[in-house]
Amino acid sequence: MKHTRLAAIAALGLAASLSLTACGGDDSAKDSSSKGSSSSSSSDSGSKAESGSDSDGTEAGAGADNAKSGSGEDTKTEAGSGTTQTSGKVKFCTTEDLAIDATDAAPDETSGRINITMINRGSTTCSATGFAGVDIKDEDNTSSPIERGQAQPRITTLKPGDAAVFNLAYDIDSTGESLASPTNIEVTPPNETHSVTLDWPASAGDIKGAYTDVQVFPTHTTK
Template sequence: MKYTRITALAAIGVAATLSLTACGNDGSGKDSSSKGSSSSSSSSSSSSSSDGASKSQGGGSKSEGGSQASNAKSDSGEDTAAGAGAANGTTNTGGKVTFCKTEDLAIDAVDAAPDENSGRINITMINRGSTTCSATGFAGVNIKDADNTSNPIERGHAQPRITTLKPGDAAVFNLAYDIDNSGDSLSDPTDIQVTPPNETHTVSLKWPASAGEIKGAYTDVEVYPTHTTE
């Protein structure tokens, strides 16, 4: 009987020990699961923050690109405005003036050859109007020959300069050609027909009597843009 009682007590003790061990394992399992969940949440949060930072940086880069594009557009706009100003008679101080009218200009042509081989005729335009005007650009020029033909003159390779004339101011442009000293020139000019820049009305001037004869054809004569006499 005593042996039986000891055996029973031992069995109860073993059962109790197993019960406590099982409880400990359950608690440990729960703690591990909680830690795993916390770790997963932390990893997800870190990933989200990293993605957000990356997107933010990307957005910053896009904004910077937009700023550069805006600056380029602004620069381009300024260049375009400057070009348009020269074409439309805008002064370099920003004030806008109208183009000079033929009727407001006193126009004259004189021989200005620098030597016996280089022909040059200076054509001067004086603003006789009451307001400031622009004579910027190339004048249209035809040379009339003794046979009554009219020959258009080509433009020389030069860039127009802003030529703004206050009342009384003068602008000048010139015709350039080579002088024929052989006495065999086929050209016999009598008149110079001038249309001021951006105008449609023409004036006819006498070919200067002292000007040298033209070497070659009228197509060898060139007209250059206006500039002020100052």
């Protein structure tokens, strides 16, 4: 009997030991699994956070660059171009600042030419570039606008005291039967609205045809 009890106690002790070992293994597995899960979750969170930070950083950076190129550079460009235009701008000569005169400058007996000279009598440099407006008045009190000749305007900048000239060209009628009887030339300087009235040069040859056959050419400097 005593042997049987000892055997039974030993069997119970072995069973208890096995049970404890099994329990300890399960707990270790659970702990290990739990730690692994926690580590994985932490890693995922870190990746998402890092990815989100990069994305936000990229967008913010692009936005900042766009803002710089959209405002700073454009502003500099506009400011630069505005400064250039302002510093390089020359005002057009006004009629009141010009001394204007008309003279006969025919090169021969068949080609009529009247030179109209404009002298800058103002105190600042001005531009007389372009075509002047010209009307010829006849003794019957009619006025005829003169058409522009085929010529490209040249830059005509006048310092105080400088002169610009433009001319009227036509064919001379040597028959003595011309129907044109000009008395005055009305001149409006380029880019102006005020005009002056000049006498038709007495020595100028008669106009062949009509006033529509006379042409005006653009201004140029006399230098």
